[in-house]
Amino acid sequence: MLDIKHTICPSCSVGCGLNIVSKDGAVVGTYPYKRHPINEGKNCLNGRNSILQFDNQIENPSIVKNGELEESDYETVFKLIKDQLASIDASELAIICSGNSTNEELDRIKEFADGFGCEKIGFYGYNFPNFAVDVASYDDIAGAKTILAIGDIYRENPLLARRIVLSKENGACLINLDDVEKSITSLNADEFIQFDGHLGDKIDAVKGKLDENSIIIANKVCCKDDFALLESLAGENGAKLLPVFNAPNMKGAMNKLDSWDVEEVKNIIGDSKVLIVVKDNPFEYLSKDDIKGKAFIVNISNEDNAFAKISDVILPGKSWGEKAGTFTNCEGLEQSFDISAEIENDNLGEVEILDELA
């Protein structure tokens, strides 16, 4: 008997609806969410492959010894963490979150940090800083005359790219700025401008081409200064700006927590004795030397990856399909979802874990 449940795609911040298909209690596939207003019955390959996140998971609280995970139990792991927390003061704790947690989980993590007096709580924002500017909506793409795309939107965010395609059919001009040549977006653009490392002087090349009928869509910036350049570019020309992120709730995280760049994350880790990492894989932006041996690492994630092997203790938490809550997509729309995958395990969710640690 097939069971189909609606959820929100966890593979980027566009916020498409996705159906999870289960059979006899096991997840067997995905199916596009036909009536969802964002993706209108389509999901990209990244979205359809989201169920791979259910494979290869850590299923039990674990202690890591010499790079090997040893299955343990909640009582033992909680005691180890509490002993570590009791031995430090608030300034020696850092908490790295991510846009993979729901808004409700982020609120609970923040509450936990506040209760401990910990001020070093934030997430790696892939060079996007916290920003105050109002973001463009997806409907703005349909009405745009010029679209400046930074990064490979067609490849990374196909259901947003679909709106660009429709806008181009209505006569819009697509300019792509990227450091990668021959990306899918560049091959479909009317004009491609390559930059090397930073946007810098390439901004001048597009200045005269934007006006109040333009939209800048960026899924990649090289540093926080580059984002400031885009903000100025939009402000000076009356164009709208739409930053797009790789995690489903990074906009929600932006609204609540500090967005750090790599240097900030490194400094924060260097100043800490206990590091709690919630649903993040720091190896996507740090090297092993940046993090290994610097602090006692509490890894709240069920991803069985290289970062798990250098953690000290692991609490799996719940995978995305086992959660209910809300994600805020990149246009600022908060969407709620229920549990979509009935996976049999006794794992505590992130909120329950933090309740216990608090």
Ligand code: SF4
């Ligand atoms: S565009 Fe993003 S949110 Fe939509 S299906 Fe693809 S990965 Fe998922």
